[in-house]
Amino acid sequence: MTKVVDYELFEVPPRWLFLRVETSDGLVGWGEPVVEGRSKTVRTAVEELLDNYLLGEDPHRIEDHWQAMYRGGFYRGGPILMSAIAGVDQALWDIKGKAFDAPVHQLLGGRARDRIRVYQWIGGDRPADVGEAAGEKVDEGFTALKMNATSEMRSVDTPASVQAAADRIASVREAVGPEVDIGVDFHGRVAKPMAKRLASALEPYDPFFIEEPVLPEQNESLPDLAAHTSIPIATGERMFSRWDFKQVLADGAVDIIQPDLSHAGGITEVRKIASMAEAYDVALAPHCPLGPIALASCIQVDACSHNALIQEQSLDIHYNEGGDVLDYLADPDVFTYDEGYVDVPTGPGLGIEVNEEYVREQAERDVDWHNPVWRHDDGSVAEW
Structure with missing residues (x-):
């Protein structure tokens, strides 16, 4: 049985986080799990999902994995968890498409x-x-x-x-x-x-x-x-x-x-x-x-x-x-x-070929994007 055996995360400019998931038969899927300005937080959430659940599992059971990642924790929803799930899900669909030599759609x-x-x-x-x-x-x-x-x-x-x-x-x-x-x-x-x-x-x-x-x-x-x-x-x-x-x-x-x-x-x-x-x-x-x-x-x-x-x-x-x-x-x-x-x-899969060499090169750069904090004339915080 094909299994998920490895993953890597890359923070790259301007403000993105890429996920690379690899299977035991050599297929690679890519996802983009990020909350703009909270990439390090989402990175940790992705690591929890992969380390505690997905490593060693069959990558093709996407619906079951989605339900386990969502329902398997007592606390659920919100931008951080759902963005972590999103990037993992994208990578699994990329793998599945490549396994069947077909686009995801x-x-x-x-x-x-x-x-x-x-x-x-x-x-x-x-x-x-x-x-x-x-x-x-x-x-x-x-x-x-x-x-x-x-x-x-x-x-x-x-x-x-x-x-x-x-x-x-x-x-x-x-x-x-x-x-x-x-x-x-x-x-x-x-x-x-x-x-x-x-x-x-x-x-x-x-x-x-x-x-x-x-x-x-x-x-x-x-x-x-x-x-x-x-x-x-x-x-x-x-x-x-x-x-x-x-x-x-x-x-x-x-x-x-x-x-x-x-x-x-x-x-x-x-x-x-x-x-x-x-x-x-x-x-x-x-x-x-x-x-x-x-x-x-x-x-x-x-x-x-x-x-x-x-x-x-x-x-x-x-x-x-x-x-x-x-x-x-x-x-x-x-x-x-x-x-x-x-x-x-x-x-x-997703229909794109990621330039992995360039991703690794850019991941060496310091990426620390945060949205500005705006204030009104009276000093109170404004919506950005």
Whole structure:
């Protein structure tokens, strides 16, 4: 019987953690278990899962392993454990695909599409000069963009702050015209009292969606927000299991869910979340400002999920200082973006070949990324 015999973890720039899992018959699978800014914490959680459970086990019993990793501990869920499980799960699917010489989506029922639309980030944490950047990305062939709506915002802020956000999306809309979609990420920075005001101000510019208009802790307010705007509402990057998504789907206020394949339990769990969402006529747009293994995992799920709408990807994103999504691939052409789409990879497993030599080289560098801690004018901590 094939067994899991070894694993290695690599912290690499800009802020990623890669997992290499090896089997007794020489197959290697890759996963990307990380919480941005908490890589060392997740690393320890992965080591616990591998050392205490998975080493010596048959890698092909993926569903059983997922249940054991999740249900085998009395305390479960949350970003750290679910991200650790996610990376292990990705690696096991990569191994299984290579064992059968088939892409993961083929093992999940086959393709429901030949390619998936992608969007491109513009601007930074504090968005500025996005109009010019938008024009450049459209010239490169992207048909969908995403930008941050605001920098820090007080719980009840000034009319000027709302107008500034409206002016930014107005500049993008003017630059790209009505044929390009513009997603606007509230990033959890907007408190409940401001969410309706901001949505109302942005509505004339027809956003593709507003993302995380309130923090997940305030998801009960989403139906009220949905009743006040025609803009599609997206959320889910800080929700980590099908049980986290259950209530927002039942409430009927969300139009697009955004589980992260490196945070929400991996391929096994997000495939189930996608199916739940399909029953509620909710689209799937996986969150992925991460590395190539996470992106490859996303595309495998997108390929076999009928309700997959669009895919986030991190090329040139403002976080990627010191490394980018294509740098770690032996063949970066697998993620060639053509007319705003990426073809579904046809190679075995996750469909990518990791440049292991480059990964090992980059893992020698000091990687210590943490998100900034923002403060309001009065010194209180602001949402980043």
